[in-house]
Amino acid sequence: MRTVWIAGAGMTRIGRRPEPLQALMAEAAHAALAMAGHPEPDAIVVAAMNPEEFVGDGNFASNVASYMGFAEVPAVRIETATSSGAAAFYAGFAQVAAGLARTVLVVGGEKMTHLPTPRVSELIGRSIDPYERSYGATMPALAGLVTRALMARHGVTERELAQVSVKNHAHGARNPFAHFQHPVTLEEVLESRVVADPLRLLHCCPISDGAAAVVLTAERGPVRVAGVGQGTDTLALRHRRRLTSFRATQAAARAAFAMAGFGPERVDFAEVHDAFAPFELIALEDLGLVPPGKAGRATLDGETALDGRLPVNPSGGLKARGHPLAATGIAQIVECVWQLTGRAQGRQLQGRVALAHSIGGLATNNWVTLLEAA
Amino acid sequence: MIETIPASRCPQCELTVAPPAPYCPYHPVAMVPTTVAGVGEVVTFTTLYAPPEGFRSPLHIALVELEGGARFVCHGAEVRGLKVGARVAVEAIDNIYYFSSLSALDRARLFWRRAGRAGDRLHAMTRSLAKRLWKGGGGATA
Numbered sequence A: 001m002r003t004v005w006i007a008g009a010g011m012t013r014i015g016r017r018p019e020p021l022q023a024l025m026a027e028a029a030h031a032a033l034a035m036a037g038h039p040e041p042d043a044i045v046v047a048a049m050n051p052e053e054f055v056g057d058g059n060f061a062s063n064v065a066s067y068m069g070f071a072e073v074p075a076v077r078i079e080t081a082t083s084s085g086a087a088a089f090y091a092g093f094a095q096v097a098a099g100l101a102r103t104v105l106v107v108g109g110e111k112m113t114h115l116p117t118p119r120v121s122e123l124i125g126r127s128i129d130p131y132e133r134s135y136g137a138t139m140p141a142l143a144g145l146v147t148r149a150l151m152a153r154h155g156v157t158e159r160e161l162a163q164v165s166v167k168n169h170a171h172g173a174r175n176p177f178a179h180f181q182h183p184v185t186l187e188e189v190l191e192s193r194v195v196a197d198p199l200r201l202l203h204c205c206p207i208s209d210g211a212a213a214v215v216l217t218a219e220r221g222p223v224r225v226a227g228v229g230q231g232t233d234t235l236a237l238r239h240r241r242r243l244t245s246f247r248a249t250q251a252a253a254r255a256a257f258a259m260a261g262f263g264p265e266r267v268d269f270a271e272v273h274d275a276f277a278p279f280e281l282i283a284l285e286d287l288g289l290v291p292p293g294k295a296g297r298a299t300l301d302g303e304t305a306l307d308g309r310l311p312v313n314p315s316g317g318l319k320a321r322g323h324p325l326a327a328t329g330i331a332q333i334v335e336c337v338w339q340l341t342g343r344a345q346g347r348q349l350q351g352r353v354a355l356a357h358s359i360g361g362l363a364t365n366n367w368v369t370l371l372e373a374a
Numbered sequence B: 001m002i003e004t005i006p007a008s009r010c011p012q013c014e015l016t017v018a019p020p021a022p023y024c025p026y027h028p029v030a031m032v033p034t035t036v037a038g039v040g041e042v043v044t045f046t047t048l049y050a051p052p053e054g055f056r057s058p059l060h061i062a063l064v065e066l067e068g069g070a071r072f073v074c075h076g077a078e079v080r081g082l083k084v085g086a087r088v089a090v091e092a093i094d095n096i097y098y099f100s101s102l103s104a105l106d107r108a109r110l111f112w113r114r115a116g117r118a119g120d121r122l123h124a125m126t127r128s129l130a131k132r133l134w135k136g137g138g139g140a141t142a
Helices: A019-034 A060-067 A084-097 A117-125 A130-134 A139-154 A158-172 A186-191 A247-260 A277-284 A295-300 A326-342 B104-114 B119-139
Strands: A006-010 A041-048 A075-078 A104-109 A194-195 A210-217 A223-234 A269-271 A355-357 A365-373 B004-009 B032-037 B038-047 B060-067 B071-076 B087-093 B096-101
Touching: A006 A019, A006 A194, A006 A326, A019 A060, A019 A104, A019 A194, A019 A210, A019 A326, A041 A060, A041 A084, A060 A075, A060 A210, A075 A084, A075 A139, A075 A186, A075 A223, A084 A104, A084 A130, A084 A210, A084 A326, A084 A365, A117 A139, A139 A277, A139 B060, A158 A295, A186 B004, A186 B087, A186 B096, A194 B038, A210 A326, A247 A277, A247 A355, A247 B096, A269 A326, A277 A295, A326 A365, B038 B071, B060 B087, B071 B087, B096 B119
Parallel strands: A041 A075, A041 A104, A269 A355, B071 B096
Antiparallel strands: A006 A210, A006 A223, A104 A210, A223 A365, A355 A365, B004 B032, B038 B060, B038 B087, B060 B071, B087 B096
């Protein structure tokens, strides 16, 4: 297997964007290519979770490639629900690692804010098991079920949950690309309206537009891809034995660390999938970054803040940077690359090894990516 | 009346799922049809205040672990005072399953059905009654 490097990383500002999805993806792709020195990619991997429904366009690999001036570059589209970006990164990585391509452009994006919220929820909810959906289960509903179990079985407190949002908003306030660039207080989180009891509005990520891209190459670059792992689990939540940890994250982490040849102790900072605040706590333990049962305490103690032992979600995470579905897995990697190459203005960390963790669906198809500064 | 709920069991790992599925989610083998009793323990629950179209707010959704092992998604009319671990009955009304607190009669029927011989049944019921009385006393002083 060849060593794979990241030569460039770019993204759009996340938030409410008036441009069409193709334009957002072109903006991110050209930013990544500019950082890489404008190489001509051999192949393009496109991530978009559901452009057919969100923006009404299909055949999206060709659509995006043609739009941005790469009509003659072979392009495919990859989809694993909300982790599509991370999955596309893997597909690009595999092509370079196998020697099938020297330079691959990976670009993901989603555009949702032009639709009413109930419609967006319904479209995202289609990634849920149909029977559970027939009982009114939405993503927040399933996350609410997980949260209740986490609180009842593991004693996670409301303050611990709320602190995840407070921390990630504080990080987002220092990221000019973030959807939310304002801080929130513990009280604001604890008093925000209940969405899916015990989950509150300020525990949940927003609906966002945006795109992100990276350039992968076989030539030595500033960041090395040390490991990539995928983990999966049942589509239906009721078919699982455990609700308070995600098998898909644990399996993805095992595979990524095995490929990298090192363990979680080498990780200096992480971008994790905090679509709902409790998911960050679960991820920290599933990834082996924090001992079992300690994620809430570690968060309250500031261990995962920008100036803590293990900064988590320096970008602001899904909560504050935003969650344009298929862009997210790549946006996490962009943040890691920017941090590892001294480009994270206003929130720059010192560190050599970064971890990105992306959840697809209700943790049915998760990814862990390990990056190391050259 | 305790409801009988259609389910299926994996011949390889014994996982029981309800409603029945053609294949085990963990093994590529055909599941064997079976049934489970509409009674079990609340694993977790939530209330939606902005439910999807076609559902009325507030919408109570629970995950109940039925006797026989299947975990089951159902609705409920009320969650006030409900706790994770509570024993509930699950029954279908117009083909939609709802959970509710078990009545004393339901509990008695359960013991009747679970225990094999008449003597065992009586024994189980007495034990359960003693346990509940003892628990009630313990709760007051705890």
